[in-house]
Amino acid sequence: MMIYLDNSATTIPEEEVLQTFTQVNRTYYANPASLHQAGNKAEQLLASARKQIATLAGDSESTVIFTSGGTEANNLAVVGYANSLKHRGNHIITTEIEHDSVRNACLHLQQEGFEIDFLTVNESGEVSPEELKQKIRKDTILVSIMHVNNEIGTIQPIEACSKVIREHSRAIFHSDCVQSLGKLPLPYPEWVDAVTLSAHKIHGLKGTGCLITKKFKEPEAITFGGGQELGFRSGTANVAGAVAFAKAVRIVIEQNNLPNYKRWSERLRNLLDAEKLVRICSPEEGAPHIFTVAFKGITGEVAVNYFQAHGIMVSTSSACSSKTNKVSHVIQAIHVPDDYRKGVIRISFGKMNTEEDIDTLVQVIKEFLKMIKKGMKLHDME
Ligand SMILES: Cc1ncc(COP(=O)(O)O)c(C=O)c1O
Structure with missing residues (x-):
């Protein structure tokens, strides 16, 4: 049995969630826009999923817009707000280390004539509220800052940023919370106006x-x-998907797997902290389910293949960019030194992981380190 440690790419679906999806699809297959009774029932289920998610997010009066995932929700936020607020200005602020679904939406808007400022980050991947204060203007219409970074786990200072935004502009504050849902309390509704969530990152x-x-x-x-x-x-609503999503959100919020993730990431940090061939990219105070390291002088792909050959699934820095073989914009932004930046792997924990999984992982890392120390030709495995 392979050990799955790539939970930031996607998670293993919860059995209860799968069952809900199948049952709703089987029983309430009608289109919720249809006027007949079956349509009404589907509409009720959809409305109740909407209400449940709004309530779990902390404000039952919120508008929940179901989408095909985090990517579409981020596109909707960035492009949708830009369009609806362009009468007030054309300035947008985001960060250097957003997920591509925010980043590329912003680059698209730049082509369309919007002015985009990308906040820089320090070596831990954190933005500075001070820099935000310098960049924000009266005509800033949107600020989009993710809560937890998907490649290295940095937690952004959302509360401090929110205070700056509110004091100096009328901008909408959007936050991509795909990686923080179920791990940290959402900054919504207190500090931000809109958040993006995705079901497949929370089982x-x-x-x-x-x-x-x-x-x-x-x-x-x-x-x-x-x-x-x-x-x-x-688009015709995905009723079963919405109901199953609401269930997944409820389950992930009720359970607290954080102590495990904290213990495991501390164990890895202790193991690797003093290793000269390893640079830990995830900040110590980051979200504990993501642990990203860079190995000197090898490629992430070689490392992923080695781990796979030893029964463990991990990824290079982010699943989306892992096939392109490029150094990700996040790794560049945090200034990982040249001889380490190609050797990045991300280990990410989920609720299905066990203590034994981490014991095995530790053994495999030790063996791997021995091999790179011996200077073995690991690219033979490529
Ligand atoms: C931070 C972040 N935002 C957005 C997304 C996109 O979510 P989805 O896969 O549901 O489109 C991901 C997933 O990789 C992510 O990690």
């Missing part, structure tokens, strides 16, 4: 996510069609 199912916004602070739609999802996202 839910791929293809479901949402944007949650405060009431009357919704973005303009970016899809055009029948006006489903309260007019904000057209």
